[in-house]
Amino acid sequence: MGLLAVIGGSGFAQLAGLGEPETLTPDTPYGPISAAILCGRLAGQRILFLPRHGEGHGLPPHRINYRANIWALRAQGADRILGLAAVGGITAGFGPRSFAVPDQIVDYTYGREHTYSDGPGAPLLHVDFTQPYCPKLRLSLLHACARAGVVVADRATYGATQGPRFESAAEIVRLQRDGCDLVGMTGMPEAALARELDISYASLAFVVNWAAGKGDGAITAEEIDEHLGHCAGRVEQVLLALASDA
Numbered sequence: 001m002g003l004l005a006v007i008g009g010s011g012f013a014q015l016a017g018l019g020e021p022e023t024l025t026p027d028t029p030y031g032p033i034s035a036a037i038l039c040g041r042l043a044g045q046r047i048l049f050l051p052r053h054g055e056g057h058g059l060p061p062h063r064i065n066y067r068a069n070i071w072a073l074r075a076q077g078a079d080r081i082l083g084l085a086a087v088g089g090i091t092a093g094f095g096p097r098s099f100a101v102p103d104q105i106v107d108y109t110y111g112r113e114h115t116y117s118d119g120p121g122a123p124l125l126h127v128d129f130t131q132p133y134c135p136k137l138r139l140s141l142l143h144a145c146a147r148a149g150v151v152v153a154d155r156a157t158y159g160a161t162q163g164p165r166f167e168s169a170a171e172i173v174r175l176q177r178d179g180c181d182l183v184g185m186t187g188m189p190e191a192a193l194a195r196e197l198d199i200s201y202a203s204l205a206f207v208v209n210w211a212a213g214k215g216d217g218a219i220t221a222e223e224i225d226e227h228l229g230h231c232a233g234r235v236e237q238v239l240l241a242l243a244s245d246a
């Protein structure tokens with residue numbers, strides 16, 4: 001089996017417990033990756049880690065070079081990618097500090113480099129995306145959550161918005177009408193690009209705020225940081241359990 005790669009999002013610019021990781025900065029045909037890829041060991045297994053917003057969380061969601069990131073991880077041997085996702089909760093049961101392994105996506109992003117089927121000589125691929133996340137990796141992730149003692153929703157629909165601003169209340173009503181349970185800004189095109197390169201991809205989502213109009217008043221950085229802090233330890237436990245299953 002190839003390597004497991006973890007793409008860290010908000011709150012996960014680093015990954016604890018990697019020991020003394022090797023630092024990799026591969027060139028890609030698509031330009032620079034978000035930050036150096038760390039190659040270390042978790043639960044004794046080799047693992048890759050890449051913070052999608054860069055080391056200092058400087059890259060906004062629409063500026064992340066998703067194509068370079070996914071391409072580089074595969075070039076380093078990754079055959080499975082887990083995307084960490086701090087998200088807003090829309091529907092009942094997905095309140096702050098809850099966890100989910102989403103099974104569906106609705107894409108509301110625009111203007112992002114979202115496919116490898118682009119540019120001279122690139123083959124035109126119409127990849128199947130009926131199940132946007134890899135069912136096998138989702139199952140492994142759900143088992144890892146169980147072993148880590150983390151309560152997790154075994155399905156959810158993730159709505160990917162453009163950001164970097166949060167949504168209006170009416171936009172969230174629309175997402176809910178569309179069937180979304182969660183909202184985040186980076187799930188696409190990451191998942192689709194992984195599918196185009198035939199890499200298993202799944203996401204571990206943890207809710208850091210009620211989506212716009214679903215909580216009391218405005219969404220604040222303080223509440224998000226507080227909820228993130230409460231989720232971080234559980235995310236690390238799940239990653240340990242997932243790595244040890246490899």
Ligand code: HPA
Pocket residue numbers: 086087088089161166167183184185208209210211212219
């Ligand atoms: N909306 C979009 N992305 C997010 C949110 C949100 O409410 N919370 C965390 N990421």
